[in-house]
Amino acid sequence: MGASHLLRRILFIIISLISMSFISACTNSTEVHEEYPYGHYEDDKMIGTVSEVNKSENSIVVDISEWEKRGRKGPDMTDEGYSYTALITDKTLIKHENEKEAFIDDIKKGQKVLVNPPRGNDFEGQPNQIILLEMSYEEKYARLLSQKDGINIVIMYTNGTPLPEEMYEPLYDNVTKILEGTEYSPSASWVLYDENYIVDYKEEMEIKQFPAMLVFNEKELIFKDYSVEGLYEFLRNLRN
Numbered sequence: 001m002g003a004s005h006l007l008r009r010i011l012f013i014i015i016s017l018i019s020m021s022f023i024s025a026c027t028n029s030t031e032v033h034e035e036y037p038y039g040h041y042e043d044d045k046m047i048g049t050v051s052e053v054n055k056s057e058n059s060i061v062v063d064i065s066e067w068e069k070r071g072r073k074g075p076d077m078t079d080e081g082y083s084y085t086a087l088i089t090d091k092t093l094i095k096h097e098n099e100k101e102a103f104i105d106d107i108k109k110g111q112k113v114l115v116n117p118p119r120g121n122d123f124e125g126q127p128n129q130i131i132l133l134e135m136s137y138e139e140k141y142a143r144l145l146s147q148k149d150g151i152n153i154v155i156m157y158t159n160g161t162p163l164p165e166e167m168y169e170p171l172y173d174n175v176t177k178i179l180e181g182t183e184y185s186p187s188a189s190w191v192l193y194d195e196n197y198i199v200d201y202k203e204e205m206e207i208k209q210f211p212a213m214l215v216f217n218e219k220e221l222i223f224k225d226y227s228v229e230g231l232y233e234f235l236r237n238l239r240n
Contacts, residue, residue: 041070046118050111058088094130110198140199150185157211166228178235
């Protein structure tokens with residue numbers, strides 16, 4: 001066997017071993033992600049979403065449910081929630097991810113934040129640092145987008161505007177009947193408009209009045225109207 005032929009065989013074996021290792025690593029990574037749905041969270045980086053801002057008490061409440069469950073296996077994971085009440089003192093540094101200084105007035109509901117130090121056994125609720133993280137469109141609209149193959153119907157309303165009877169529970173039954181036998185799997189949610197949320201949905205979606213009928217797929221808003229009949233007509237057209 002010539003030296004060049006031997007060298008080619010050695011190179012082939014090395015490349016094969018590297019490829020096998022890469023495939024194995026990718027497979028293991030996928031399996032780990034499926035086995036631990038929140039395994040991408042790190043112990044020393046407590047990340048959550050602001051659920052409440054209390055300026056009078058100088059505090060915020062952060063939903064850290066996913067971070068708390070980072071070491072738990074799926075898919076049969078319990079659905080209890082975990083929150084962290086951060087008491088903001090004169091020693092707490094609040095800033096944006098780009099290092100720009102921020103204040104409690106800059107914190108909105110739905111804002112994704114990183115809180116240091118993470119909650120531990122000696123939890124005191126007085127963080128040294130709160131970082132306002134950049135958020136993607138999907139993160140900002142997560143509560144509205146369809147979470148599965150299909151569409152999500154959102155009835156957005158305000159406290160001062162009572163919902164007409166046809167916009168309550170019977171609406172979902174009617175939607176299900178209209179879309180029966182199609183590829184569309186509907187879900188529905190009733191969302192209270194909150195001007196203090198991280199996204200001003202009224203402004204961004206140019207909502208002219210409440211209640212508003214909104215339809216989302218997994219990526220974006222695909223329909224907007226202010227009457228149930230308008231919604232039903234849109235859904236009937238989806239069948240064609």
